[in-house]
Amino acid sequence: MNRLRHIAAGLAVALALAAAAGCAKRAPTTAAKGTPGNPWVIGMSQCNLGEPWRVQMNADIKAAAAKHPELEVIYKDAQNQSTTQQAQVSEFVDQGVNLIIISPKEAKPLTEPVRDAYRAGIPVIVLDRKVEGEDYTCFIGADNVKIGREAGKFLVNLLGGKGNIVELEGLMTSTPGQERHAGFMQGIKGSDLKIVFTADCKWLEPDAQREMNSALAKFPQADAVNAVYAHNDPSAHGAYIVAKLEGKGRDKTIKFIGIDALPHEGVRYVKEGILTATFQYQTGGAEAIDTALRIFKGEKVPKNITLGTRIFSQDNVERGGEVIE
Amino acid sequence: MTSGPPTVSGQPSASAIPETPARPLWRRVLARLSEYRGLLALILIFIIAVIVSPVNPSTGQRVFLILRTQRNILFEYAEYGILAAGMTLVVLTAGIDLSVGSVLGLSATLLAIFLIQFGWSPVVAVGLCMLAGLAIGSMSGALVARFRVQPFVATLVMMVAARGAAKLVSGGVKVQPGLPGYALTSDPAMFETMTRPLFGGFLEPITILFLGTILVLWVVVRYTRFGRSLYAIGGNEEAARLSGLRVGYTKVATYAICGLCAALAGVANASRQTLGDPEAGFTYELDAIAAVVIGGTSLMGGKGGVMLTLVGTLILGYIGKLLSLMGAEEAHRLLAKGLIIVIAVLIQRRGE
Numbered sequence: 192m193n194r195l196r197h198i199a200a201g202l203a204v205a206l207a208l209a210a211a212a213g214c215a216k217r218a219p220t221t222a223a224k225g226t227p228g229n230p231w232v233i234g235m236s237q238c239n240l241g242e243p244w245r246v247q248m249n250a251d252i253k254a255a256a257a258k259h260p261e262l263e264v265i266y267k268d269a270q271n272q273s274t275t276q277q278a279q280v281s282e283f284v285d286q287g288v289n290l291i292i293i294s295p296k297e298a299k300p301l302t303e304p305v306r307d308a309y310r311a312g313i314p315v316i317v318l319d320r321k322v323e324g325e326d327y328t329c330f331i332g333a334d335n336v337k338i339g340r341e342a343g344k345f346l347v348n349l350l351g352g353k354g355n356i357v358e359l360e361g362l363m364t365s366t367p368g369q370e371r372h373a374g375f376m377q378g379i380k381g382s383d384l385k386i387v388f389t390a391d392c393k394w395l396e397p398d399a400q401r402e403m404n405s406a407l408a409k410f411p412q413a414d415a416v417n418a419v420y421a422h423n424d425p426s427a428h429g430a431y432i433v434a435k436l437e438g439k440g441r442d443k444t445i446k447f448i449g450i451d452a453l454p455h456e457g458v459r460y461v462k463e464g465i466l467t468a469t470f471q472y473q474t475g476g477a478e479a480i481d482t483a484l485r486i487f488k489g490e491k492v493p494k495n496i497t498l499g500t501r502i503f504s505q506d507n508v509e510r511g512g513e514v515i516e
Numbered sequence: 517m518t519s520g521p522p523t524v525s526g527q528p529s530a531s532a533i534p535e536t537p538a539r540p541l542w543r544r545v546l547a548r549l550s551e552y553r554g555l556l557a558l559i560l561i562f563i564i565a566v567i568v569s570p571v572n573p574s575t576g577q578r579v580f581l582i583l584r585t586q587r588n589i590l591f592e593y594a595e596y597g598i599l600a601a602g603m604t605l606v607v608l609t610a611g612i613d614l615s616v617g618s619v620l621g622l623s624a625t626l627l628a629i630f631l632i633q634f635g636w637s638p639v640v641a642v643g644l645c646m647l648a649g650l651a652i653g654s655m656s657g658a659l660v661a662r663f664r665v666q667p668f669v670a671t672l673v674m675m676v677a678a679r680g681a682a683k684l685v686s687g688g689v690k691v692q693p694g695l696p697g698y699a700l701t702s703d704p705a706m707f708e709t710m711t712r713p714l715f716g717g718f719l720e721p722i723t724i725l726f727l728g729t730i731l732v733l734w735v736v737v738r739y740t741r742f743g744r745s746l747y748a749i750g751g752n753e754e755a756a757r758l759s760g761l762r763v764g765y766t767k768v769a770t771y772a773i774c775g776l777c778a779a780l781a782g783v784a785n786a787s788r789q790t791l792g793d794p795e796a797g798f799t800y801e802l803d804a805i806a807a808v809v810i811g812g813t814s815l816m817g818g819k820g821g822v823m824l825t826l827v828g829t830l831i832l833g834y835i836g837k838l839l840s841l842m843g844a845e846e847a848h849r850l851l852a853k854g855l856i857i858v859i860a861v862l863i864q865r866r867g868e
Contacts, residue, residue: 232573240846265843266843266845267840267843268845268846270846273793274595274785274788277788278588278592278840279840281584282579282588282837282840282841285579285582285584285585286570286572286579286841287573287574287575297690297791299692299789299790299791300788300789300790364688364689
């Protein structure tokens with residue numbers, strides 16, 4: 192009985208680990224570096240894969256890296272824990288990766304591990320959220336203020352310089368929420384566009400639905416609301432649903448615009464005629480791989496790369512949107 | 517590794533046959549070995565991990581085997597280990613403490629407030645955090661012992677309330693230097709001290725805190741009257757009461773110690789994150805319980821020990837580190853973790 196137990200235990204543990212080992216890959220150590228047989232190894236630490244936008248970032252990196260057989264990317268998901276992400280960076284160093292891409296959960300706790308890796312001679316590309324100080328190779332991020340400003344200018348044009356706006360904000364304790372608001376205010380400055388209702392929807396569609404309900408109840412007249420500016424596409428979508436359920440046809444008269452433009456969210460909503468426009472908040476995944484390749488070739492790369500945005504509207508969505516420089 | 521009073525786990529299951537000289541030697545050896553099955557599993561996992569570990573292409577070293585990786589495992593699992601050590605005592609009394617993750621978060625937040633917002637000395641700040649942990653643990657204990665609330669419910673209440681308190685005192689934001697009105701504009705020195713190796717670059721104070729907690733609680737459980745009464749209460753509470761043990765007092769003290777451990781884990785968490793995160797420790801109670809169970813302490817109470825929990829924590833740590841080094845996806849990791857817990861529980865059942 193005892194022996195059986197031991198054998199069973201040993202087997203089970205071995206099986207579990209063997210199953211896990213199935214996903215391990217080994218880099219061969221022969222041949223020159225940067226060839227398909229012996230690729231450059233990139234470690235990518237994503238702060239969490241619970242948000243569709245971050246899943247898209249990994250997908251963008253994967254798609255860009257797939258075109259380069261001389262690259263191999265190891266992905267790690269920090270499950271929204273800074274301490275896990277700290278550990279991942281130091282693991283990458285110990286594993287001897289040739290470059291690290293990190294999209295940090297938070298600046299402060301990740302600053303030191305990134306600095307240690309950078310000072311150990313490993314190039315580090317920081318995506319979307321910054322770390323403190325200057326100890327990294329390159330920061331790539333989109334500009335939320337610019338995106339908000341473009342959204343504002345777009346609405347000024349669309350409504351002929353006059354109208355009432357409902358603003359459904361993202362989490363206003365977060366920088367993207369604050370910047371998307373500040374940019375929008377810059378964009379509508381000087382026009383007769385007025386924000387008549389505003390609420391913090393924390394990026395969540397259910398919250399946006401609730402707030403939009405309140406807005407419609409507060410302004411029941413047919414033309415009291417001309418447009419909804421939502422800080423993300425799901426919120427804009429939620430607002431549309433509520434307007435439609437109201438049954439007064441306001442889903443047709445109000446213009447809904449959103450931000451992020453993920454292929455299966457915002458872009459699809461524009462194609463379906465739900466949103467008038469959405470502005471892409473680029474993940475920088477493809478740019479990160481480009482930058483990594485330049486670093487491997489020994490080229491000098493800029494310390495900061497600010498990504499532009501792309502508008503997807505009814506006119507251009509079938510053509511894949513239009514770049515706004 | 518034989519923790520707690522001798523148990524019958526070495527004997528063939530479901531048999532009341534006393535040990536006789538006729539019993540063959542190999543059975544006795546195996547029976548002896550079976551007491552160490554947790555440790556054997558740990559060694560087995562270590563060996564497998566070394567074999568399948570990725571290799572650093574420039575140095576040719578197996579990454580799992582290098583000293584820094586081993587040190588990092590202890591460092592990174594210290595918070596779970598400290599929580600699990602305290603949890604072990606509660607589980608020995610056939611109780612459970614779901615509040616430890618929230619208490620960790622509250623303690624981390626309070627520490628950051630005391631150090632960064634008020635600029636108090638680390639000794640005062642840590643002392644107050646420990647008091648907070650003791651207080652919450654005592655409240656759980658009182659609910660369980662005095663008001664006969666089921667441990668699951670009593671500590672569920674504390675889990676929710678402590679998380680609420682953490683968000684209340686922090687205003688829902690992470691407490692870090694530089695916010696308006698705060699005493700400090702840069703990191704308190706204590707955070708750096710806690711996470712820098714001592715003794716010629718060998719162990720970090722957080723790791724020492726972890727191993728120290730294990731050691732102290734091991735001594736308490738194994739060599740004190742209080743420790744032995746935990747087994748008596750977990751084995752048969754009524755019998756323990758009738759034989760004159762102060763069951764209520766012991767239970768309150770047990771939950772208080774568990775709360776204290778959670779507070780210490782919170783100090784470790786704030787030091788590692790260099791800020792006070794009111795969301796810290798979310799779902800950590802489940803990992804702590806997993807470590808206790810994997811080690812071999814019975815959730816039915818009365819059987820197990822602190823050293824077993826150290827083994828359980830290390831098993832989780834080794835597997836977690838290995839899967840992370842291999843870049844396994846989260847889905848695979850969760851499945852592996854589930855599998856390990858099931859195996860551990862099944863082995864435990866066979867042993868009873």
